[in-house]
Amino acid sequence: MKVARFYAPGDIRIEEAPEPTPGPDELKIKVHNCSTCGTDLKIFRFGHHHIDPPRVIGHEIAGEVVEVGSNVDGWTTGDRVQVIAAIPCGECPDCKRGWMTICPNQVSMGYHFDGGFAEYMIVPHAVLKVDGLNRIPDGLSYAEASVAEPFACVLNGQELAGVGSGDTVVVVGAGPIGCLHVRLARARGAESVYLVELSKQRLEMAAALVKPDAAICAAPMLDPASRSSADLDPVEEVLRLTDGRGVDVVITAAAAGKAQEDGLKMAARRGRISFFGGLPKDNPIIACDSNLVHYRELTIVGANGSSPAHNKKALELIATGAVPVEDLITHRMPLDGVLDAINTVASGEAIKVTIEP
Structure with missing residues (x-):
């Protein structure tokens, strides 16, 4: 499969990689859309202290379940899903008080785990543990669902x-x-x-x-x-x-x-x-x-990111038409156009750029 990997500031490579296999507590999804944001531009220019390269980046993710780990319940192949980006631990005092956005143990897709600039990716147990995988409502496109993550913030x-x-x-x-x-x-x-x-x-x-x-x-x-x-x-x-x-x-x-x-x-x-x-x-x-x-x-x-609950509510608001997002997606590019997408974000010529692997 094809992936976009960050190696160092100014060095993102489109590469071939073996398709990942989910562990018993994980899911594998086919990525349909992974939208870009200003953070991707910052990572490209400066790196990030939470990224230990090489790392597949991209964190505004929507896709389709294609394989389910043996210990995972409630999901089946073909389910259309959106993935949270910021992953709280769910166990610390802040999380237990409902303050998941400021979890001191937070990890993130595209930083600590390989992200969505790939044809396929693994949804880790850390996401499933905090109910961070969300069903995309009927009638909502993958591209619109990918915008739920920034909208949740x-x-x-x-x-x-x-x-x-x-x-x-x-x-x-x-x-x-x-x-x-x-x-x-x-x-x-x-x-x-x-x-x-x-x-x-x-x-x-x-x-x-x-x-x-x-x-x-x-x-x-x-x-x-x-x-x-x-x-x-x-x-x-x-x-x-x-x-x-x-x-x-x-x-x-x-x-x-x-x-x-x-x-x-x-x-x-x-x-x-x-x-x-x-x-x-x-x-x-x-x-x-x-x-x-x-x-x-x-x-x-x-204001620091979002919680899993915010992602669910964001999907609902988009799906009901209360907050439309489809027209904000001004550019759609293939996976091998990730660098073009980042340059387009930098130029200010776009509102929202989405990658369609």
Whole structure:
């Protein structure tokens, strides 16, 4: 079979490999779709401290069961399934309290286990143990099901931020995660959703799909006096749109410290700011105006991945049409096009790129 293996930063190879055989506590699936994300780009450029190469990467996985281990119950060949990416242990104090997203023993598909950039792969016992293999609802494509994993992370973030009926929401970052945040906020009853993005091209592409109530291009300006209506200070524009009040929820779906700093300034009294996108490990410190937090009674929340339960709920929301994702998949490529897919993600020309082995 064909696989895409990571060997070192800048070195991903399309190779032939023997088909894997599942152990008694495992399943084997034929991968139909494994979608790409910004993390794959980071791995390609910099590697990852949890990856001991060579490793088959890819963690947004949907496929078909083709072989079932002798000790595995409840699954049969032909079952259509989606696989969680982040795998909690299910046994530590945090997991037992229901906090599986922050399990200190968490491992991941495509990092600790071979992932989905392959024609076939093994679903390890660690996934099955925590109920992390999910049936794809009838009528939902494999490609759509593969988006359930990043969408599950979005769901976790909005639950933690308490996005709900009547809220005014700002989403900073118009990549696939930002687009999912816009759609989920609407599905959760938000009154208005604004989308902020540095890249005009990406903003226009995303706004055409998810149709935010306002699309704000926050491109840096060399000459503020000559700025156009498309080049706005995002804080000023958000305050203008809300008559100076600010918004109830800010979601920073971008790996930028400035986005987090601006988020504090955009928030209304009793506002919630979700630091959804992590910052580079060599520059994780931001300037936080503590008095804004103090006097406005702001809440800042983090968001780290998703739980198995979030993946199940994400599949349900996609399948019912509450949060459609099919139109966000702008590019489909074969397995030997993984490098092209990663380059397309890097270029900003796509919303979501999926690999179809």
